[in-house]
Amino acid sequence: MCRQPHDDRRGLHRTALEDIRHQIRRPSAVATFLYRLGRLAFRRRWYVALVWAAVLAAVGLGAMKAPAAADEGFNMPGIESQKAFDLMEERFPGASADGATARVVFVAPDGGKVTATENRRAVEKAVTELGDGTQVASAADPFKAQAVSKDGTTAYVTVTYKVEPQDLTDASRTHLEEALVEARDAGLTVEAGGTAMEDTGGPGGAAELIGVAIAAVVLLVTFGSLAAAGLPLLTALIGVGVSMATILTLASTFGLSTTTGTLAMMLGLAVGIDYALFVVSRYREERAQGRTPEEAAGLAAGTAGSAVVFAGLTVVIALAGLAVVGIPMLTKMGLAAAGAVVVGVLIALTLVPALLGFWPNAVLTRRARKGGEAAKDAKPAKDNGGTRWARFVLRRPVPVLLLGVVGLGALAVPVADLQLGMPGDEAKSTATTERRAYDALAEGFGPGFNGPLTVVVDAKELAAGAGGGSDAKGAVETISGKIGGTGGVVSVSPARFNEAGDTAVFSVVPSTAPTDQKTKDLVETIRDERSGVESQTGATFEVTGTTAMNIDIAAKVQSALVPYLIIVVGLAVILLMVVFRSLLVPLKAALGFLLSVLASLGVVVLVFQQGHGAGIMGVEQTGPIMSLMPIFLVGIVFGLAMDYEVFLVSRMREGYVHGESPGQAVTSGFRHSARVVVAAALIMIAVFAGFIGESEPMIKMIGFGLASAVLFDAFVVRMAIVPAVLALLGHKAWWLPGWLDRLLPRVDVEGEALSRRPEAHPAAADPADLEPART
Numbered sequence: 001m002c003r004q005p006h007d008d009r010r011g012l013h014r015t016a017l018e019d020i021r022h023q024i025r026r027p028s029a030v031a032t033f034l035y036r037l038g039r040l041a042f043r044r045r046w047y048v049a050l051v052w053a054a055v056l057a058a059v060g061l062g063a064m065k066a067p068a069a070a071d072e073g074f075n076m077p078g079i080e081s082q083k084a085f086d087l088m089e090e091r092f093p094g095a096s097a098d099g100a101t102a103r104v105v106f107v108a109p110d111g112g113k114v115t116a117t118e119n120r121r122a123v124e125k126a127v128t129e130l131g132d133g134t135q136v137a138s139a140a141d142p143f144k145a146q147a148v149s150k151d152g153t154t155a156y157v158t159v160t161y162k163v164e165p166q167d168l169t170d171a172s173r174t175h176l177e178e179a180l181v182e183a184r185d186a187g188l189t190v191e192a193g194g195t196a197m198e199d200t201g202g203p204g205g206a207a208e209l210i211g212v213a214i215a216a217v218v219l220l221v222t223f224g225s226l227a228a229a230g231l232p233l234l235t236a237l238i239g240v241g242v243s244m245a246t247i248l249t250l251a252s253t254f255g256l257s258t259t260t261g262t263l264a265m266m267l268g269l270a271v272g273i274d275y276a277l278f279v280v281s282r283y284r285e286e287r288a289q290g291r292t293p294e295e296a297a298g299l300a301a302g303t304a305g306s307a308v309v310f311a312g313l314t315v316v317i318a319l320a321g322l323a324v325v326g327i328p329m330l331t332k333m334g335l336a337a338a339g340a341v342v343v344g345v346l347i348a349l350t351l352v353p354a355l356l357g358f359w360p361n362a363v364l365t366r367r368a369r370k371g372g373e374a375a376k377d378a379k380p381a382k383d384n385g386g387t388r389w390a391r392f393v394l395r396r397p398v399p400v401l402l403l404g405v406v407g408l409g410a411l412a413v414p415v416a417d418l419q420l421g422m423p424g425d426e427a428k429s430t431a432t433t434e435r436r437a438y439d440a441l442a443e444g445f446g447p448g449f450n451g452p453l454t455v456v457v458d459a460k461e462l463a464a465g466a467g468g469g470s471d472a473k474g475a476v477e478t479i480s481g482k483i484g485g486t487g488g489v490v491s492v493s494p495a496r497f498n499e500a501g502d503t504a505v506f507s508v509v510p511s512t513a514p515t516d517q518k519t520k521d522l523v524e525t526i527r528d529e530r531s532g533v534e535s536q537t538g539a540t541f542e543v544t545g546t547t548a549m550n551i552d553i554a555a556k557v558q559s560a561l562v563p564y565l566i567i568v569v570g571l572a573v574i575l576l577m578v579v580f581r582s583l584l585v586p587l588k589a590a591l592g593f594l595l596s597v598l599a600s601l602g603v604v605v606l607v608f609q610q611g612h613g614a615g616i617m618g619v620e621q622t623g624p625i626m627s628l629m630p631i632f633l634v635g636i637v638f639g640l641a642m643d644y645e646v647f648l649v650s651r652m653r654e655g656y657v658h659g660e661s662p663g664q665a666v667t668s669g670f671r672h673s674a675r676v677v678v679a680a681a682l683i684m685i686a687v688f689a690g691f692i693g694e695s696e697p698m699i700k701m702i703g704f705g706l707a708s709a710v711l712f713d714a715f716v717v718r719m720a721i722v723p724a725v726l727a728l729l730g731h732k733a734w735w736l737p738g739w740l741d742r743l744l745p746r747v748d749v750e751g752e753a754l755s756r757r758p759e760a761h762p763a764a765a766d767p768a769d770l771e772p773a774r775t
Helices: 006-025 029-043 045-065 080-091 117-131 170-185 206-223 226-254 258-288 293-302 304-325 328-358 374-378 385-395 397-417 433-445 469-484 517-528 530-537 546-580 584-609 629-657 662-693 697-734 738-743
Strands: 101-107 136-139 154-161 189-193 453-458 489-492 503-510 540-544
Touching: 029 045, 029 293, 029 304, 029 328, 045 226, 045 328, 080 453, 080 503, 080 540, 080 546, 101 117, 101 170, 101 433, 117 136, 117 154, 117 170, 154 433, 170 189, 189 433, 206 226, 206 258, 206 662, 226 258, 226 328, 258 293, 258 304, 258 328, 258 629, 258 662, 258 697, 293 304, 293 328, 304 328, 304 546, 304 629, 328 629, 385 397, 385 662, 385 697, 397 584, 397 697, 453 469, 453 517, 453 546, 469 489, 469 503, 469 530, 503 517, 517 530, 517 540, 517 546, 530 540, 540 546, 546 584, 546 629, 584 629, 584 697, 629 662, 629 697, 662 697
Parallel strands: none
Antiparallel strands: 101 154, 101 189, 136 154, 453 503, 453 540, 489 503
16 A cells, blocks of 8 residues: 655645535535435425326326337438438439338248249249238239249248338238248248338336346345335336336337337436435435434435436436437437436435335334434444455455456457447347248348348439430449449349439349448448449449448447547546546546446457357347447446446545545445445346347347446446555545646535534434525
């Protein structure tokens, strides 16, 4: 541990004490407001409960009556594939309909061909049945549409519907399933993919319930009281109910998808439990000091509630900041999740104190309810697991620091191999018909068939010239021939012109799968050679399609990841400097945050991309990491990391500025906060891990990544690296340059002015004396 001359330590302590006295003379307006709010909610508990019940009922009714959200589709401004898609919509009006589609694949029995008489008759009958649906727009005969593989073993038909996927009726889905069953009965292997097969049900399932059940067990062990364990769960579920109902109500207006709702539920449930946990824990602590229930509720809201506001604010800023990336889907995810966090904060500050007002003693331990703990305030605090762990780290700071940093660094190594993309049906379980249809098409028509490229040729200037349409057609033929001759291209479809004859579209089938690196290289090659082709023909062209769109999205996210990370880390440093009045503590917190994020991304790459332990996680097919995953992970983990940093280190700072040595301050912080932070982290991990059981690969990946990030950040960074670094820094950890101290605003996150109130024994004081001065 670092040592300094005695005079230096006295000088540092004198500065710290003057700082805290200054804060006490100027109480935090936030802490005072929350103190009053907590007491008001405690006294007016019936009104508060009725207001939240009314809010839940109102948004619930709105969700029931709101129309279903439209399919978000692909809308990524600023990338080539989106520009090409927009040009198609402009030049081919009505061609890019948003109706649902189902691609039905027929595979002949082993050794047979679909072109054989019996098999062909069965296929044609199935196509007729598929086309008879009331919502069906078309179902082309594969034998006439040349949708049969060269070896004759596989054929497919694309069924187009008049309505969007979420508007398909149960009767239409049943009709589709019956047609498939009838063809299977004829001896064919029949599978189907496409948007018509997507599950449009709401988010949620048994996996999330398992996470909630584990959270309940953690709360019960932490508090030793059913009421104390149940209250955070109850309030979190109410908050999630309000958030999800609001999202469903606004889904149609703002185009919020099922995925958006799932992510908001994931984060809202986790922080809702944690924030209520912090308030209830502080309430129990204040009651153990002999304070009245109302005063304890007020102090809990003013102290732990202040930290909840700060922690929630960091999460909201990070999530809302996702809008700077410029991807609408990511912006919607971030704003919806931020809204769920805001609801969680409001619940913790109002409904939790109100429920404590209904049952002020129920959340206490049995001994406290019998009056056996009130006298403990005069006794020194006993050692617990937190203090024993803190002393262990303080005795061996260097080995603990090295082990933590090297361990997380090793886990972060696979990030260097990170490949971004948008997993499709190939990432689904082989138990799904969508995955089996994907595999059947890849086997019958080649791996690139599932991800064709679409080339849009703009020959408007040529069409308007003297040569007219002939010049335009000649240019399109030249472009088609050049692209068709590129290595890695299997085939090019005939070009299709619009009515004006100035724009053409044709498909390019690669030889490799949509997520293969060679397909990405092919797209880059076509675009790199474009300038020469365009100068030769006088027409321009752009590459789009789902595969090209995914490649462009991945490139855009990858380019935005580092700037966003810089913004988030910079914000973390500034906010923590305001809270802890320190320069090195925020830098340490930010570096720890980077370690936990990189390590969590590393294990995601290990499992979902490289396949290590994929079977345990239920990952059927490895491949690129979802493009939005890294940047979304950064936004969420930033907020959660600040939660643990604030609740753990603020108690250390409180001890230090009141005369404790740096080592004693670390021990005090762990004595008061370690148990609650561990419980909060375990709850987060349980909730996020519950989403690993989801069938949707994207949700599974995000759940695993977030659970890993919380594990690393809470238990390795905050519980091991943080105390080790503070032990090595000693007094220097709490140093702040004078000019910076004067520049930064003062925020009493821990409600220091409230916890040092003049009354010596609040339980015996006149309630009127406890009321804050009215303005």
